[in-house]
Amino acid sequence: MVQFVGAGSGAADLITVRGQRLLMEADVIIYAGSLVNPELLEYKKDSAEVYNSAYMTLEEVIEVMVSAHQENKKIVRLHTGDPCLYGAIKEQMDELVKHDIPYEVCPGVSSFCGAAAALQAEYTLPNVSQSVIITRMAGRTPVPEKEEIAKLASHQATMVIFLSTGLLEQLQVELMKGGYPADTKAAIVYKATWPDEKVYRCTVDTLAQTAKDNNVTKTALIVVGNVLEGEYDRSELYNPAFATMFREASK
Template sequence: MVHIVGAGPGDPELITVKGSRYLAEADVVIYAGSLVNPALLSLCKKGAAIHNSAKMTLDEVIAMIEAAERKGEMTVRLHTGDPAIYGAIQEQMDALEKRGIGYDVIPGVSSFLATAAALKQEYTLPGISQTVIITRNEGRTPVPDRERLRSLAAHQATMCIFLSITMLDTVVQELIAGGYEETTPIAIVQRASWPEQKIVRATLATISKEIEGMNIDRTAMIVVSRCLGADYELSRLYAPEFSHGFRKARKPGKE
């Protein structure tokens, strides 16, 4: 059995209990070395075969899993964050299915959620934004025309932009061209939840200048939203005059 495990955003304590257990039980661990925090490997049992997939091809990864399966060994394929988001796991799952190899997927805490925690920010504030768009700018991996940043910006939603920090100037230009005002708040968080976490806050007009000399690298998350520091309406969930299945509305002045 192969377990595809989301390692979380970096902090070793943010892997799920199930993911941690499988990692501790695995005979073979193949981890995404360019992104996964090596501290997580301390959870592996003594004698486990640990392999960094950063320099491996898909065929090499699958061949290694097949070899482990023939030996009756349990494999953990360890991905950063949640493997369903930019994890390139679909091609791995399809390859396993073609070979009749059983697998499951253990979700993890995505970096866009760790970024919200680092910013101490709710992405869905009433009256501001009730939609979160997870996307990326076009690079070597193409993006459909309808999903380009310029098109998505028209929604004025909270936008979490992966894998795009090296193209920040282009990102900013596309967002403004799509409808965001230059004064729209933006935050960049590098390695959310890691000890070396960095946070930069600015506006679309000023962010490029703000990060100069800060050595912000490709692992950083970009968040664009009026939620960042905005006035907002209070949630109806806890309003005394609002009824729901667990509480009846209260009249003003009534306890």
């Protein structure tokens, strides 16, 4: 059995209870060393074999999994955040199916959740935004034309942008091209939930300069939208005049 485990957004104690247990039981651990907090490896047992996938190809990762499975070992593939976001797990799962190796996925705390915590923000505020667009700029990995930043920005929803810190000049142009006013609130969250986390608040038209001024070149999320303004309508759910299946509305 291969367990794909979400390591969480950075802080070692943000791995789930289930994820920690699987890590402690694992005979073989393949972890994304470029992003996963190495403190998580302190949970492993002394006899566990550890591989850093930052130095491995897909084929090499699968080779380790196949070999360990043949030896009836418990395998954990430790991914940063939640594996479902930019985790490249589908290609691994497809290879495991070819080799008739069972697998499961243990969810993790994504860095976009960690960024909201760092900002003390709610991404879905009544009458401001009820949608969150998670995306990235096209770089070495392309993005489908229909998902270009400018097209997504036209919705004026909350946007959380991954893997784009080195493309901020182009990003801010695309955001404004899509309809965000230049003075729309934005933020750069560097290493959300890590001990050296930093939050830099700015506007869409100052994203690139803010990153330059603070020497942020990677490992950051970009958050854009009016939810960062601070103005919103009160939730109807907790409005005394709003009835629910659990309580009656007051007069």
